[in-house]
Amino acid sequence: MKKTNPLHKALFRILRPLARLLLRNGIPFGEFSELVKRAYVEAALEDFSDGRRKPTDSRAAVMTGLTRKEVKRHREILAGEQTGTRDVLHANRASRVVSGWVHDAAFQTGEGEPAMLAFDGPLSFSELVKRFSGDMPPRAVLDELLRVGVVSVDGDSGRLILQQRAYVPAGDSEEMLQIFGEDVSDLIATIDHNLISGESGQPPRFQRTLTYNNIPPEVMERWRRHAAAQSQALLEQLDKWLGPHDRDISGPQAGGQSGDSVRTGVSIFFFEESAHKNPKGEGPQ
Structure with missing residues (x-):
């Protein structure tokens, strides 16, 4: 049997918890499939131009494996979404x-x-x-x-x-799901940037993970508290440095400002699972 390539294994590992979240929120596969097609079309049209003009529907169809009719339908949906009532991105x-x-x-x-x-x-x-x-x-x-x-x-x-220097909504609320989309999108974008940084000539972005797989369970409660406290302290320290530079807070600066605004930040998340369960994302070999 042909071995699954590394990207397939990585994708399965990403999709497994995503499938759990989608099922919990009543999103069937057909609906998810439509969203994936739309994402493929947007990526093909927006991210793979030759520097002079955007790809045509025909080229996007070749790249994505979709029909030209499907590409056109999703392109029109995307155009309608972008001209509709769209909230300011990333600004709860x-x-x-x-x-x-x-x-x-x-x-x-x-x-x-x-x-x-x-x-x-x-x-x-x-x-x-x-x-x-x-x-x-x-x-x-x-x-x-x-x-x-x-x-x-x-x-x-x-x-x-x-009482707290950050607002984090709870549960599967609309705001929490927006944060979920932003956080996962940011992480994947950073990883994608780092994968091609060598050939693109751009410096890699900071990406580090601390992980151990043989921690006794009696340590976990203390570790959760310690990790949360240290992570919160670091984010507050970074916020004190970066926050005053935000144009919404600083207002017009002497000498004026030029160029488009940049969205940037640092994300920290905690994870834990049993080290003896079957590794997620292995899939068929």
């Missing part, structure tokens, strides 16, 4: 409010820490939301931040206290 509004609270000096104490805020009035939570979340109702943003424990209410003054 509640997250922007928290970031503004952390970095905008107007909402900080004299020591540079996030201040306790009244709900209404000058330099209040409502003003923070207006500045960093546009037309979102301040009460709706506050209710969400209270729900996930990012904000609490001081029992004596009634002022709002920022």
Whole structure:
């Protein structure tokens, strides 16, 4: 029997947990298959131009193995999605409010820490939301931040206290699924960049993993707490450096700014599984 090539094995390992998530959220294979076709078409049309013009439907059909009719249908769907009501990418509004609270000096104490805020009035939570979340109702943003424990209410003054420096929604909510899409997409894009960095002449991006496979179970609870605390501390340190450079926070700079904005960051995630279960993604050999 022909051995599965390394890319097939890697893909199966990626798709196995993805299939679990899709099934839990009621996405059947036919629907997933349509999305994969659409991704193939967009990649062929957008990422494989010859520098002068984008590939034609015919060339995209050859590259993807789809018919020209299928390519045309998915291209038209993609064009409709891009001209429709599309939210600002990678900018969850509640997250922007928290970031503004952390970095905008107007909402900080004299020591540079996030201040306790009244709900209404000058330099209040409502003003923070207006500045960093546009037309979102301040009460709706506050209710969400209270729900996930990012904000609490001081029992004596009634002022709002920022408990965590990051907003992370819970469960299979729309916001959490958006974060899932962004995080996995970012990781795959970084790996893809590093795979071709040698031939493209671009420096590789930072990508490291710490892993052991013979850890006793009695260590795990302490390890989870330690890893979470150290990871949070590192992200907060990096945020203090990078956050003030964000144009939404820094505002216009002296001398002006040129060029398109860049989306960048560092992602940390924790993983664990039994070391004695069959390795995921091996597939048929």
